[in-house]
């Protein structure tokens with residue numbers, strides 16, 4: 001990681017935060033009517049009780065735009081003051097143009113640079129590393145970073161091992177030059193392509209272009225090796241978190257909030273336990289939103305902020321893992 005400490009460079013902080021989830025709630029009881037599953041199995045194995053589902057005509061950018069408007073307003077900025085827009089997503093509106101460009105259009109901004117970022121469920125942390133370095137370097141002043149997904153559109157609703165896990169939503173932050181104590185203290189990102197087939201959408205790209213055959217084989221839906229992913233997930237969340245703690249020379253006891261990617265309650269609890277982070281500091285909202293991939297961390301931030309649980313000055317540890325495989329962490333003095 002590029003170490004900017006003590007080099008006289010400016011720091012960055014999160015100046016605005018927003019989130020948005022679709023209105024439609026899909027409960028475990030609803031899923032019982034769709035596949036051979038039960039509320040009890042889903043709660044016990046994942047911690048999920050319900051998730052939000054976008055309507056048929058709602059694309060990822062539609063959710064992202066709502067979250068972005070809120071984040072920009074909370075940063076006391078006008079959309080035109082945003083210099084760069086990064087949208088982390090695995091469910092873009094189209095292959096191209098980017099979802100970030102669609103968001104830019106809706107915001108009425110025509111001066112920013114805009115691009116999408118593909119790092120699956122670690123996308124927000126990857127985006128934060130870019131936004132942080134761009135602001136610290138002085139290249140940009142105000143960066144809109146969004147994690148947004150409509151995973152319901154790529155979920156195989158006949159596959160009980162995956163369809164119970166995912167949900168739709170968007171979270172957004174504005175990253176700006178730090179003025180006071182609040183700042184992004186570190187961001188670490190990692191990947192290992194060896195495990196690329198643990199979690200994937202095999203069809204629809206250049207490897208298996210969309211054909212009648214690929215559709216019949218359901219290749220355009222998410223496929224996952226659940227057990228393998230589970231084991232690697234715990235290890236990578238712990239390793240990424242330790243990298244943040246060691247880099248900042250702090251102990252887990254100094255963390256006020258641990259916000260992990262919201263994939264599975266058992267994964268998060270196992271990681272927190274290994275890190276010695278007490279249960280009351282662990283943020284869980286997957287019971288209400290499921291796994292929203294790149295959106296899960298910014299949605300969790302927005303969710304606890306609106307509940308009054310995210311105080312300025314709090315030491316917040318973010319950690320994520322996802323397809324790729326990718327993983328990473330960020331330490332923030334909120």
Ligand SMILES: CC(C)(COP(=O)(O)OP(=O)(O)OC[C@H]1O[C@@H](n2cnc3c(N)ncnc32)[C@H](O)[C@@H]1OP(=O)(O)O)[C@@H](O)C(=O)NCCC(=O)NCCS
Pocket residue numbers: 036037038041042045046121160161162164199224225226227229230233263264267291321322323
């Ligand atoms: C998917 C996951 C919840 C499955 O839990 P698990 O405890 O590993 O369960 P298994 O896959 O071993 O399956 C156990 C049994 O439950 C069954 N099962 C799977 N999904 C089920 C469902 N929705 N309802 C009921 N039974 C189900 C399996 O068919 C299997 O049955 P069998 O023993 O008769 O073969 C878990 O592996 C997981 O969370 N993995 C990580 C996933 C993840 O985080 N992905 C996102 C990364 S960003």
